[in-house]
Amino acid sequence: MISLSGLTKEFPGGVRAVDSLDLEIGDGEFFALLGPSGCGKTTLLRSIAGLETPTSGKIRIGGVDVTASPPGRRDVAMVFQDYALFPHMDVTSNIAYPLRIKKVSRQRREAKAAETASRLSLSDLLARRPAQLSGGQQQRVALARAIASRPQVFLFDEPLSNLDARLRLEARTFLKRLQRELAVTTVFVTHDQGEALALADRIAVMNAGRIMQVGTPSEVFHRPTDPFVAGFIGSTPMNLLPASAEGGRLHVAGAVLPLPRDVADGPLVYGLRPEYADLSQSAPVGRRDVFSGKVAVVENLGTAHLVTLDSGDLLIQVVVPEGDEPAVGASAWAVPRPGRALLYRDDRLLTGA
Amino acid sequence: MSQADPSGLGRARAVGFVLPGLVLIGVFLIFPALWTIYLGLTDYRLTGLAAADPQVVGVDNYTTALGDERFRNSLWLTLQYVLGSAVVGQAVLGFAIAWVLRNRPGPVKRITEGLVLLAWILPSSVIAFLWIALLDRDDGTLNALLHTPGFAWLLDYPMPSIIVFNVWRGTAFSMMLYGAALENVPPSHLETARLAGASTFQQLRDVVFPRIKGHVLTNLLLISLWTFNDFTSFQLTAGGPEGRSEILPVYIYNVALSGGRLGFGAAISFLVLLINLVFAFVYLRLLRDRRKVVVP
Numbered sequence: 001m002i003s004l005s006g007l008t009k010e011f012p013g014g015v016r017a018v019d020s021l022d023l024e025i026g027d028g029e030f031f032a033l034l035g036p037s038g039c040g041k042t043t044l045l046r047s048i049a050g051l052e053t054p055t056s057g058k059i060r061i062g063g064v065d066v067t068a069s070p071p072g073r074r075d076v077a078m079v080f081q082d083y084a085l086f087p088h089m090d091v092t093s094n095i096a097y098p099l100r101i102k103k104v105s106r107q108r109r110e111a112k113a114a115e116t117a118s119r120l121s122l123s124d125l126l127a128r129r130p131a132q133l134s135g136g137q138q139q140r141v142a143l144a145r146a147i148a149s150r151p152q153v154f155l156f157d158e159p160l161s162n163l164d165a166r167l168r169l170e171a172r173t174f175l176k177r178l179q180r181e182l183a184v185t186t187v188f189v190t191h192d193q194g195e196a197l198a199l200a201d202r203i204a205v206m207n208a209g210r211i212m213q214v215g216t217p218s219e220v221f222h223r224p225t226d227p228f229v230a231g232f233i234g235s236t237p238m239n240l241l242p243a244s245a246e247g248g249r250l251h252v253a254g255a256v257l258p259l260p261r262d263v264a265d266g267p268l269v270y271g272l273r274p275e276y277a278d279l280s281q282s283a284p285v286g287r288r289d290v291f292s293g294k295v296a297v298v299e300n301l302g303t304a305h306l307v308t309l310d311s312g313d314l315l316i317q318v319v320v321p322e323g324d325e326p327a328v329g330a331s332a333w334a335v336p337r338p339g340r341a342l343l344y345r346d347d348r349l350l351t352g353a
Numbered sequence: 354m355s356q357a358d359p360s361g362l363g364r365a366r367a368v369g370f371v372l373p374g375l376v377l378i379g380v381f382l383i384f385p386a387l388w389t390i391y392l393g394l395t396d397y398r399l400t401g402l403a404a405a406d407p408q409v410v411g412v413d414n415y416t417t418a419l420g421d422e423r424f425r426n427s428l429w430l431t432l433q434y435v436l437g438s439a440v441v442g443q444a445v446l447g448f449a450i451a452w453v454l455r456n457r458p459g460p461v462k463r464i465t466e467g468l469v470l471l472a473w474i475l476p477s478s479v480i481a482f483l484w485i486a487l488l489d490r491d492d493g494t495l496n497a498l499l500h501t502p503g504f505a506w507l508l509d510y511p512m513p514s515i516i517v518f519n520v521w522r523g524t525a526f527s528m529m530l531y532g533a534a535l536e537n538v539p540p541s542h543l544e545t546a547r548l549a550g551a552s553t554f555q556q557l558r559d560v561v562f563p564r565i566k567g568h569v570l571t572n573l574l575l576i577s578l579w580t581f582n583d584f585t586s587f588q589l590t591a592g593g594p595e596g597r598s599e600i601l602p603v604y605i606y607n608v609a610l611s612g613g614r615l616g617f618g619a620a621i622s623f624l625v626l627l628i629n630l631v632f633a634f635v636y637l638r639l640l641r642d643r644r645k646v647v648v649p
Contacts, residue, residue, distance in 0.1 A: 012458065051544050072550025084541035088563040097559070098549035149549070 001027050002048060002153060002185060007057035009043050017043035019209035020057065025202075028183040030176070032200035034190055036232070040209040041189045042157060048187060049078050049155050062152055072101075077146035078155040081162060083138045085130040091117065091141050092126045098149035116148040117141075120178075136167050143175075147182065154179075156188035160195060172198055193233050197221060205229045223342070225349045227269055230342065236274045236306055239316050243270035243343070250343075253314045256288040257336070260343070260351050269344040274317040276340035279307060280333040281326050291316050291334040295326045309334060386626075393620035399613035407616065414620035423596060424621065427604040431581060433512060434519070434600050439580035442520030444572060447527025452557075455535050466528070473525035481588035484518050488589075507590055511598035515586035522585065527572055534568035535561070567640065574636040578629055601625055 002025040009018040017040040025031045033041040046052040048059060050071035059067045066074045077098070085094050092113045093100075099109035117123050120140045130138055139159070146154055159175060160168045176199050179186050190196050196203045197217040204214045205228075213225045224230035230238045243252040245265045250257040252270045277291075284290050293309030293316060305325040309316045309332060318334045326332050343350045362370070393414055397407035418424045450469065454462045472480065487494045488506040496504050506514050538561055546556045562569070584602045592599035592607055599607065605625070609618020 049544075049548060051547070071544070071548045076548065078545070078548050080541040080545065082539065082541055084539065084545040086542065086560065086563070097546075101546075101549045101551050101555060145545075 001025065001060075001062060002187065003060045004044075004048075005058045005060075007044070007047065007059065008055045009040070009047055009052055010055045016040075016209045018047065018054070021209070021211055023204060023211060023214070025185060025187060027185055029185055030179045030199060030201045031185075031187045032190060032196035032203040033187065033206060034193060034196040034203050034232075035206035037191055039206040041191075041206050044206070045078075045155055045157060045187060045189045048153070049076055050074050074153075075151050076153040076155055077149055077151040078157065079139075079142045079146050079159055081158040083130075083142040083162070085138055085141055085145075087130050090127050090129055091122060091133070094130065094141055095144045095148050097145060102149070112148055113144070116144045119147075120144050135163050136171060139163065139171060143178070152185065154184055154186040154188075156186065158190055159188055161190070161192070175199060194235055197233070205232060207232075223349065224271075226347045227271065227344050228347075230271045230344075234273055234275075236301075236317060236319060239270075239272045239274060239277075240344075241270045241272075241314055241316070243268040253291050253311050253316065255291050257341075258289070263343060263345075263350055266345065268350070271342040271344060272336050272340065274306060274319045277316075277318045277334045277336045279318045279320045279324065279326065280335055281330065282333075283331075284333055284335065287335075289336070291336075293332065293334070295328050295330050295332050298325050298328055307332070389619045389622055389626075392616050393623045395616045397616035397619070399610070399615055401613075410616070414617050415624070417617065418621055418624065423599075424604065426596060427599050427601050430512060430598065431600040434516060434583075434586075435577050435580045437512075437516040438519035438523070439576040440573060442516065443523045443527045443576050443580075444569075446520060447524045447529075447572075448531045450524070450528045451531035451535055452561075454532070466532075469525045469528055472522050477522075477585040478588060480522055481585065484589055488514060508594050511590045511594060515589055515598050515600075518586065518589060519580060519583065523576065523580070527576060530568060530572050531565070534565040537568075538564045570636055570640050574633065578632060581629065581632070582625070 002023075004021060004023045007018055007021045007023075008016065010016050019040070021044065033044055035041045043052055047054050048061075050066070050069060050073075054067065057067070058065060061074060061076065086097065089097070092110060095113040095116055096104075096109040099112060104112070114123070114126065117126055120143060122137065122140055122144060125133060125137060125141075130141065133141065139162070160171055163171055172195065179199075188199070197220075200217060202214060202216055203220050205212045205220060205224075207228050213220055213229045215223075220229065221233055224233055224238075227240050231240060241253050243250055244267050245251075245259050245263050247265070248259050250259040250268070250270070280290070283292070291309065291311055293311030295307055296310040296315070297308040299306040299308075301319070303322055305320045305322065307318050307320050307326060309318065316334050320326070358364075358367075360367075394409055394411060395407040396410045396413075450465065454465060485507075490496070490503055490505040490508075493506070495506065496502050542560045542564075543556055546560050551559065582602055583600075584606070586598060586600065587603045587606065590598040592603040596604075601621070602625075605618050605621050608621065609615050
C-alpha cells in the first residue's frame with residue numbers, strides 16, 4: 001500500500017509541481033496518474049520512487065515512512081519511458097542488474113533472469129544487446145528487470161508511449177494481464193486517457209499539481225466531478241456549454257431542456273459527450289430540446305464521424321455512425337439522449353440532466 | 354560526375370586547391386622534422402669549430418644519450434610528471450569536478466567553472482609569476498598561510514611543486530571534456546541504477562564509464578601528450594635544483610640551447626617524437642578495439 005499525505009514538491013523558482021496532495025493506493029492495485037503535460041504526475045511518480053525529494057509531506061510504502069529513504073531502500077522498481085537499458089550489457093545482465101547490486105550470486109541471478117525472461121517470452125534473446133532488440137522487446141526487457149527483483153511496488157513512466165501505435169494495443173493487453181498475474185501494486189503515469197481507462201483499476205486525474213478526481217475508469221468517465229476532468233476524459237472531448245436554469249427549465253445554446261428537480265436557478269455548465277447525442281438532418285417538428293446549427297467540420301474516426309456544429313457562438317460536437325455523415329455547410333440538429341448530460345455549477349458536479 | 358569525384362573538380366584542379374596547403378606543411382613541418390633527424394646524426398654545436406663545420410657522427414648521440422645518467426633521470430622525471438599531473442591529477446580531478454558540478458544550480462557551477470577555466474586561459478608567464486609569488490621562500494603566500502616562513506617549496510620539493518602547478522593549470526580541459534561527456538549519460542540510466550540501490554562507485558562503474566570510455570581515451574591521449582611536451586615548468590624551476598625537476602623538454606632546452614650541443618639536442622628531440630608516436634599509437638589502437646566491441 002502506498003499512502004501520500006500533504007505531499008508538496010516545489011521547484012526552485014516557485015513552481016509547485018505537486019501541491020499538498022493526499023492519496024491512498026491499495027495493495028495490488030493498478031493505479032493510473034493521468035493528466036496533461038506539466039500537471040505534476042511524473043514528479044509525483046518520481047517522488048514515490050525517491051528520485052525527487054518532496055518539499056513537505058509524507059510518503060509511506062507498506063506502512064513504512066520512506067520520505068527520507070534513498071531510492072534503493074524503498075523496494076520499488078521503475079520502468080522509464082526510454083526503458084533505460086544499459087547498452088553495453090546483454091539482456092541477461094540487464095535483467096539481473098538489480099540482483100547483482102543486491103549481491104545475489106551469479107548463478108542464482110542468471111537463473112532468476114532466465115526464469116523472468118521466459119515468462120515475458122524473451123528466452124531466445126538473452127545473449128543480445130539492447131541495440132539488437134525491437135522497441136517492444138526492449139520494453140519487455142525493462143519490465144523483466146523490474147520484475148526480477150520482486151519489488152513491493154512497480155512504477156511505470158509512460159510505459160507505452162515509445163511504442164508504435166499497433167504494438168501499443170498489444171502491449172497494453174499484455175501489461176494488464178501481467179499486472180493481474182503478479183498482483184503487485186503498480187502506479188503508472190500517462191497523458192493518454194484511453195490508456196488510463198483501459199489499464200487502470202483506479203485513476204487519479206491531475207491538473208496543476210492537484211488531484212481533480214480519483215475513481216474507477218467508469219466513475220471517471222461517467223461522472224467526472226468537474227469540467228476539467230469531463231473535458232479531459234473521453235476520446236472526443238465533452239461538449240461543455242454555458243447554460244442557465246430559469247423557472248424549472250434549462251436553457252442551453254438555444255435549446256430548452258427539462259431541469260432536474262433539486263437544481264436552483266442560476267448559471268450552469270452543461271456537459272454532454274459527443275457520443276451521447278444523435279444528429280438529425282431534418283428539423284424535428286415541435287421540439288425545443290434540440291441544438292440547431294450548421295455543419296462546420298466533419299472528421300473521420302473510422303467507424304464513425306465527429307461532426308462539429310456551428311451554433312451561434314458555440315461549437316457542438318456529435319459522433320455520427322458511418323454512413324450518416326452530413327455535408328459540410330448543411331443545417332443539422334443535435335438531439336441529446338435523456339439522462340446522459342451532466343450539470344456543473346462553480347466547477348462542481350451537481351447532477352445528471 | 355563520377356562517384357569518386359562528387360564535387361566535379363577534376364584531378365588537376367583538385368590538386369591545385371590542395372597544393373598551397375601541402376607546400377606550407379612541407380616547408381614548416383616535414384622539412385624541419387627531417388632536418389632534426391639529420392642534425393641528430395651530427396656533432397653540430399651552437400659555437401666553436403663544430404658550428405662552422407659539423408661532422409656526421411652516426412648514432413653516437415643516441416648511444417651517448419641512452420648511456421647518460423642525466424637523460425635517464427630526465428625520462429624518469431617526465432614519467433612522474435605525466436602520470437602525476439596528467440593522468441592522475443588532471444584527469445581524475447577534472448572528472449571529479451565535472452561529476453560534482455553536473456547537477457548543481459547555475460551560479461555555483463558557473464563560478465567554479467570560470468575559476469578553473471581562468472587557470473587554463475591565462476598566459477603561462479602570468480601564472481608562472483603567480484606561482485612564484487605563491488611559493489616564494491620569503492614573502493610567499495603559501496608560507497604566510499601555513500605560518501612556515503622561510504620554507505623553500507621550489508627548492509625542497511621541485512617535482513611535487515611543478516606537478517601540483519600543472520594540475521592546477523591544466524584541469525580545466527579535462528573538466529570541460531568530462532562535463533560534455535556526462536551530458537551523454539541519460540539520467541534515466543543513472544536513476545535505474547540508483548533505484549537498484551547502486552552506490553556512487555557502482556553507478557560510475559556500471560553506467561557512466563561504459564558510456565564515456567571513448568571520451569576518457571581521447572582525454573588521456575591529449576593531456577599526456579601535452580604534459581609530456583610541456584615547457585611551462587621551466588619558468589618555475591628551470592629544471593633545477595640540480596636537475597631534480599628537469600623533465601625532457603627542459604632537458605633538451607638546457608642541453609641544446611644553454612649547453613650549445615644542438616646535434617645532441619636534436620637527437621633527444623627525435624627520441625621524444627618517437628615516444629609521442631608510441632603514445633598516440635597505443636591510444637588509437639585502444640580506441641579502435643573499443644569500436645569493434647561496440648558495433649558487433
